[in-house]
Amino acid sequence: GAVVSQHPSRVICKSGTSVKIECRSLDFQATTMFWYRQFPKKSLMLMATSNEGSKATYEQGVEKDKFLINHASLTLSTLTVTSAHPEDSSFYICSAGQGSHPYEQYFGPGTRLTVT
């Protein structure tokens, strides 16, 4: 149980375009979803927290207009990187928490974004 999927697993896009990454909880309802960014050989940095039906809470230094997060249902959250630039190239990971165990997070496999 507690499986989280992400799509796509890899994406290459041109500078200036937008890219949408989906995060789905497959076998549970995720009241909260989290988006992380992982730099090479570095740890995960929390970008934002989203609760179903409400606006995401962004961490300090994360541009909310650049990284649009939508959590429209209890099983789906999306991260859209708008007007992507090469410095946005990274590994983006989502996680989801269940209402009954709010302090546990289940991680997706990640999405490798490369902006050319």
Place this chain on the structure above:
Amino acid sequence: AQSVSQHNHHVILSEAASLELGCNYSYGGTVNLFWYVQYPGQHLQLLLKYFSGDPLVKGIKGFEAEFIKSKFSFNLRKPSVQWSDTAEYFCAVNLLRGGYNKLIFGAGTRLAVHP
């Protein structure tokens, strides 16, 4: 600011050697503690967690960790590692403040086990 420190960035061991990975956090309040593992090409998986109770917690694949509150530590141990334990290990702390739910990760320790 709250932080999580993992002392070893790279660890190289031979099979059957014992493993201890250090993790310290800086936060004086109530915390939940986690160790995650990321095998090459795979996603993060939970190894073990501490919420309350017995400070010595046992996880999957023979791993255990001990929460020492006075030292703000949550070190990961395994008595005898295997080649398949080659992976990156992340310590994480969940700060519990009025329902605020945020995982703070350490920088990770890359473990290489040689046969």
